[in-house]
Amino acid sequence: MSADRRQITFTDGFEVGTLALWSSRDLVWYSDQAISRVRVIRLADGYYAQFLVDWDREEEHEFQGEMTGIDLGLKEFYTDSDGDTVENPRYFRKSERRLKMLQRRVSKKHVKGKKQTNRYHKARKALAKQHLKVSRQREDRARKDALALVRSKDLIVYEDLKMRNMVKNHHLAKSISNASWYQFTQWLKYFARVHGVIVIPVPPHYTTVDCSCCGAKVKKTLSTRTHKCIKCGTVLDRDHNAAKNILSKGFKLLALILNSTQGHWESGAKSSKAQFRPSWNSIPARKRNRIPRGETDHWLKNRDVLVLSQLDELRTKFSWEFPARPLCG
Ligand SMILES: [Zn+2]
Numbered sequence: 001m002s003a004d005r006r007q008i009t010f011t012d013g014f015e016v017g018t019l020a021l022w023s024s025r026d027l028v029w030y031s032d033q034a035i036s037r038v039r040v041i042r043l044a045d046g047y048y049a050q051f052l053v054d055w056d057r058e059e060e061h062e063f064q065g066e067m068t069g070i071d072l073g074l075k076e077f078y079t080d081s082d083g084d085t086v087e088n089p090r091y092f093r094k095s096e097r098r099l100k101m102l103q104r105r106v107s108k109k110h111v112k113g114k115k116q117t118n119r120y121h122k123a124r125k126a127l128a129k130q131h132l133k134v135s136r137q138r139e140d141r142a143r144k145d146a147l148a149l150v151r152s153k154d155l156i157v158y159e160d161l162k163m164r165n166m167v168k169n170h171h172l173a174k175s176i177s178n179a180s181w182y183q184f185t186q187w188l189k190y191f192a193r194v195h196g197v198i199v200i201p202v203p204p205h206y207t208t209v210d211c212s213c214c215g216a217k218v219k220k221t222l223s224t225r226t227h228k229c230i231k232c233g234t235v236l237d238r239d240h241n242a243a244k245n246i247l248s249k250g251f252k253l254l255a256l257i258l259n260s261t262q263g264h265w266e267s268g269a270k271s272s273k274a275q276f277r278p279s280w281n282s283i284p285a286r287k288r289n290r291i292p293r294g295e296t297d298h299w300l301k302n303r304d305v306l307v308l309s310q311l312d313e314l315r316t317k318f319s320w321e322f323p324a325r326p327l328c329g
Pocket of ligand 1: 214216
């Protein structure tokens with residue numbers, strides 16, 4: 001690497017030669033020891049060097065007592081439990097159309113059983129570049145939306161969507177949204193850790209069907225946009241109702257965990273942050289079975305994902321209640 005850290009030359013016989021740094025970030029700040037690995041990747045539009053930097057990022061967060069549930073959707077990117085929405089950007093549609101067009105072009109130029117023509121390879125490269133562009137737009141958007149949410153909230157509950165079910169879907173628009181949701185939740189977890197904000201995944205069952213006020217089951221088809229409860233008369237946007245259910249699921253889970261782990265905190269000595277961590281085994285088996293399975297297991301066992309003592313602190317500070325009943329109003 002050059003002294004000003006603007007260039008890297010590979011001396012181990014790798015044929016790529018010298019790469020120039022073209023980035024918003026400067027590598028000058030990191031010592032050679034902090035950069036533990038360099039990896040070169042080849043994408044549709046060139047070679048890139050990735051630097052793995054050992055760096056603990058921590059940001060200040062001003063806690064305001066804001067709690068929210070979010071429902072990830074197709075129409076809006078997400079709807080929160082206050083009924084606010086974040087849109088899917090319009091350029092996604094444009095990119096999607098272009099992707100379809102380029103895909104058709106590639107298929108048309110494909111010759112079965114023969115050596116492919118130059119025209120085919122050209123079309124194939126154009127398609128690969130468009131895929132790259134779409135994935136960059138998506139990544140960028142996922143990161144920005146996640147950061148904005150983490151900055152404005154202290155506790156965020158979202159649906160733990162299973163990637164396995166998602167991959168099965170062949171519809172293009174749907175598969176693009178699935179990928180965005182996944183990236184978004186990954187960024188959400190990352191930023192939450194950096195900002196000390198709590199993020200909880202809950203299992204995705206019945207969040208659309210249940211009435212967020214009285215709990216009655218209100219069946220809907222995919223095209224029913226409004227939730228109208230016959231039992232209690234609640235009328236809400238479909239996604240708003242789902243977001244409220246997601247938040248209340250998060251509450252149920254937290255109430256269960258906080259109540260069953262009180263007095264059973266297990267201390268770990270490594271982290272400089274709060275030291276409490278509930279142990280999975282300290283929860284009575286009877287109650288353990290009532291905690292929904294999924295990613296939740298993971299954060300119960302792994303203090304990296306959720307520091308519960310912080311939750312306890314915030315609960316006292318903002319007199320948060322985690323009612324085990326649906327939310328009305
Ligand atoms: Zn109702």
